[in-house]
Every structure is written in C-alpha cells, then in structure tokens.
Amino acid sequence: MTFDRxxxxxxxxxxFDQDATSYDRLVGANPGYxxxxxxxxxxxxxxxxxxxxxxxxxxxxxxxxxxxxxETYPAAEIVAADASAEMxxxxxxxxxxxxxxxxxxxxxxLAAHGVEGPFDGILAAYLLRNLPDVxxxxxxxxxxxxxxxxxxxxxxxxxxxxxARATWTAVCWAIIxxxxxxxxxxxxxxxxxxxxxxxxxxxxxxxxRLRDAGLDDVRVEPxxxxxxxIVHTILGRRPA
Numbered sequence: 453m454t455f456d457r458x459x460x461x462x463x464x465x466x467x468f469d470q471d472a473t474s475y476d477r478l479v480g481a482n483p484g485y486x487x488x489x490x491x492x493x494x495x496x497x498x499x500x501x502x503x504x505x506x507x508x509x510x511x512x513x514x515x516x517x518x519x520x521x522x523e524t525y526p527a528a529e530i531v532a533a534d535a536s537a538e539m540x541x542x543x544x545x546x547x548x549x550x551x552x553x554x555x556x557x558x559x560x561x562l563a564a565h566g567v568e569g570p571f572d573g574i575l576a577a578y579l580l581r582n583l584p585d586v587x588x589x590x591x592x593x594x595x596x597x598x599x600x601x602x603x604x605x606x607x608x609x610x611x612x613x614x615x616a617r618a619t620w621t622a623v624c625w626a627i628i629x630x631x632x633x634x635x636x637x638x639x640x641x642x643x644x645x646x647x648x649x650x651x652x653x654x655x656x657x658x659x660x661r662l663r664d665a666g667l668d669d670v671r672v673e674p675x676x677x678x679x680x681x682i683v684h685t686i687l688g689r690r691p692a
Contacts, residue, residue, distance in 0.1 A: 512540070
C-alpha cells in the first residue's frame with residue numbers, strides 16, 4: 453500500500469467538503485472524540501480562562517476543536533481556520549461568541565489570508581497528518597507562537613506500535629468505513645483516514661519534528677478508551 457502525501461493532501465479539502473454535512477454525526481458516534489479534544493485544549497494549561505490571550509485553532513473543521521477551546525478558555529480571542537469551505541460553513545452555522553473568528557485557509561497559507569502571529573497558544577487537531585509537508589507545517593506553527601507559548605498537537609500516531617496499528621485497522625474496517633458508507637454513500641474519506649494514519653509518523657518521529665522546529669518541553673500525553681495508544685496529545689512550547 454503506497455501513500456503519496458503531497459498528492460493525497462491536495463485533494464483532502466475536497467474530500468472533507470463532500471462529507472461535511474454528516475461529519476459531526478459520524479464523529480459523535482465515536483466514544484471519547486469530543487472529550488479528548490477538550491482534554492488537549494486543557495493541556496495547553498493557559499491561565500485565567502484565557503483572558504487577554506489570543507489562540508489559534510488550525511484545522512478547525514466543523515468547529516468541534518474550536519468549541520473545546522471556547523469551553524476551556526471562554527475569555528480568549530480565538531481564530532479558527534480550515535482548508536475545507538464546506539466544513540468551515542458547518543462551523544460558522546453554529547452559535548459562537550463574538551470572540552471567535554473563522555478563516556478559510558490552508559494551514560500553509562494562513563498569512564496570505566490575514567492570519568498572523570503571535571498567538572498565546574495553538575491547538576492543531578488532526579491537522580499535521582493531512583499536510584503536504586509535515587516538517588514545514590510544524591515550523592510554521594512554531595513561527596506563529598509568541599515566546600513561551602504552548603502548542604498542542606492532537607493527532608493519531610500508530611507507527612511505533614504493532615498493537616495500535618492492528619487495533620486501528622480492525623476498528624476502521626469493522627466500524628468507521630462501513631458507517632461512513634452507510635451515512636454518506638461514499639467511504640472514500642474514511643478509507644483515506646485509515647491509510648493516512650498508518651503512514652503517518654510514529655510518536656518518536658513526531659516529537660523529533662517538534663524539537664527540530666525549535667520547540668522546548670516536548671512531551672506526549674495519552675487519551676483513554678479504545679483510542680489509547682492511537683490518539684495522543686503532543687505538547688511543546690516556543691522558548692521564551
């Protein structure tokens with residue numbers, strides 16, 4: 453099974469566009485999905501409900517990660533960006549406080565769409581795996597952080613564990629892919645999800661990318677449930 457990251461990444465926004473209206477219903481059926489996003493938001497460990505802080509939710513999709521930030525840091529200003537116009541439309545159709553702003557942009561083109569740092573914290577949920585150049589993407593996120601500010605990468609990573617790979621494949625083919633087909637009539641996005649996770653970085657490589665980009669205090673925190681060992685919060689901080 454081959455995986456051309458640049459070619460796949462070029463069509464990812466269109467794939468998400470196609471399934472945007474059913475996305476929340478599908479991920480809502482995944483036990484722990486929303487709780488794990490909230491957990492990664494809390495792990496940014498920002499003070500005072502985010503008062504006076506400016507946060508970035510990059511790869512916000514339908515706004516589920518944005519909601520996790522709003523619930524955790526209700527006093528913060530939040531900029532949320534995504535490459536899929538239809539996913540973003542689903543997010544914008546929800547009710548948000550005036551402190552939230554949505555931007556249609558690929559992660560690698562944020563500056564061209566008026567999104568510039570510094571940010572006091574960044575949440576990147578299920579983003580890096582979908583970028584054409586992961587190394588460049590991590591460096592871009594580092595550059596958007598204020599000195600001393602944290603980054604939380606919420607991501608699948610199974611390459612370092614045979615057990616995690618086997619569990620991921622079993623769950624995908626027994627539940628995720630059939631459910632995606634039943635709800636949307638086309639399981640292409642969910643087959644891509646399966647492939648992209650298998651071909652993405654292991655934790656050792658991913659943490660190495662963060663350190664190589666200049667982030668300090670890089671560490672990995674687990675989630676619970678069936679996603680344990682499959683989904684992780686990878687944390688780092690731009691040096692002060």
